[in-house]
Amino acid sequence: MSLLDRGDKAYLLLADGTIFEGLHFGVKGTVIGEVVFTTGMTAYQETLTDPSYYGQLVTQTFPLIGNYGVNQEDNESARSYIKGYIVREWCDTPSNYRMEGDINTFLKEQNIVGIYNIDTRRLTRIIREVGVMNGVITTEDVYAKKEELLQQVKQYVIQNAITSVTGTEMRTYSADAPKYKVALFDFGYKRNIRNELVKRGCEVTVVPAQTTAKELLELHPDGIMLSNGPGDPSENQEIIANVREIASLGIPIFGICLGHQLLALSQGCITEKLKYGHRGANQPVIDLNSHRTYVTSQNHGYAVVGESLDPAVGTVSHINANDKTCEGIRYHKINAFTVQFHPEAHGGPLDTSYLFDEFVAVMEKEKK
Structure with a gap:
């Protein structure tokens, strides 16, 4: 044919x-x-x-x-x-x-x-x-x-990207003999984020994007996951204000992609639209602490401006090896770390899946 x-x-x-x-x-x-x-x-x-x-x-x-x-x-x-x-x-x-x-x-x-x-x-x-x-x-x-x-x-x-993709009700997914409770914010989350948490012994409650700090506390989570999602992050002022309040609770936070951007905006950073974005499974990212380069999966058209991060608030932890844009932040004043890339990528690469282990270790430390 x-x-x-x-x-x-x-x-x-x-x-x-x-x-x-x-x-x-x-x-x-x-x-x-x-x-x-x-x-x-x-x-x-x-x-x-x-x-x-x-x-x-x-x-x-x-x-x-x-x-x-x-x-x-x-x-x-x-x-x-x-x-x-x-x-x-x-x-x-x-x-x-x-x-x-x-x-x-x-x-x-x-x-x-x-x-x-x-x-x-x-x-x-x-x-x-x-x-x-x-x-x-x-x-x-x-x-x-x-x-x-x-x-x-x-x-x-x-327009209205997050509200168009987020769920409207909470749903819980449990592991065998769960050790930790994680609230996963649905800004347009990928299922494999949930799967990576579940297989590490987490009971995961997926919550709508508009879930408040008060509603979150009723779940008694050991950790909070801020998911990926679509659109211009800076347009979501109500969600950004909500994330700022949630970050002040002291509960360990791990953010991916849009979650990384929203948390950065809540802590005083700014974001910019990239010329053509980073989309694919071959994006090189440098860990500035270990100086090791990882191959990552990415899908985003906006990035956090690393220079807008107050050194007292946090430190840029990862950068893109091609254009040097911010790919990760570790915070000093709140219990959080975030990355722009996708460590959960179902189609690979799996180089950075260790970040989920790090998140679990932080929750374990807080429980003790």
């Missing part, structure tokens, strides 16, 4: 007017979002179900996607939050002993518009040179509606 036999025409229109012609998979329609790229060679299913991609058109730079199918076990959330999917080629004959379906069927079930058979290398170069920009994927005639679509594209803004 040739590529041209596998789908109808689809188009990607960027905010600068660039048009990519390709073919359609998933559902038909028109979707507008922020065009980003991720460099992961595997874990495409984790990408599709990561709530941090809320509101975005996700480009996979690896040329062949879908070759090992999909399954329920690898989902990072109950559904997909991406607006659209962009790949060079998708595999319609996947093969893996764990597979339960194919990626095209998955996209249809999740009501996601996809486009393939475009030059993803060219698209990635544009984003790297110009920066992240909005775009639209459509199966309609883009040339006939170009000016109308461009107006919509230029007006698009990702």
Whole structure:
């Protein structure tokens, strides 16, 4: 079967007017979002179900996607939050002993518009040179509606990201013979954060993003996990104020990605939007204490400005080896440490999973 036999025409229109012609998979329609790229060679299913991609058109730079199918076990959330999917080629004959379906069927079930058979290398170069920009994927005639679509594209803004992905009720997941109680804030959390805690003997209660310090104390947690999530962290002023109050409780805190950013903002730091973000499973991070470099999985478009951290409040613990942006903070005045990368990455690498052990050790020390 040739590529041209596998789908109808689809188009990607960027905010600068660039048009990519390709073919359609998933559902038909028109979707507008922020065009980003991720460099992961595997874990495409984790990408599709990561709530941090809320509101975005996700480009996979690896040329062949879908070759090992999909399954329920690898989902990072109950559904997909991406607006659209962009790949060079998708595999319609996947093969893996764990597979339960194919990626095209998955996209249809999740009501996601996809486009393939475009030059993803060219698209990635544009984003790297110009920066992240909005775009639209459509199966309609883009040339006939170009000016109308461009107006919509230029007006698009990702809003209410956390409230769109967080849960509305508390849910508890217990380990066999649990030793610790952890409250996991759901800012758009990935399931494997919960799994990493559970397998270390933690009873994990996933709490909505708006949970207050008073409500948290009623759970009597030994530790607090601030999760990953989507959007501009600085827009969440109410949550930031709430995190500031929670940090003052003295309960050990571990923050990942958006959780790292929200805690930093609550302690007087500022954040900035990166030109094209860090997304993929090959981001090098330097631990400034050990001077060791780790390969990490990341997915973020904003970063904490390390220079905005008051030395009396905390110390930058990790930096990105490529652009030297802040990748971690250890705090002096509150019982907390945070990282920008994902130590729980289900698709790997697993270099930094020891941070969960460190979090457990801090809780054990506090209990004693």
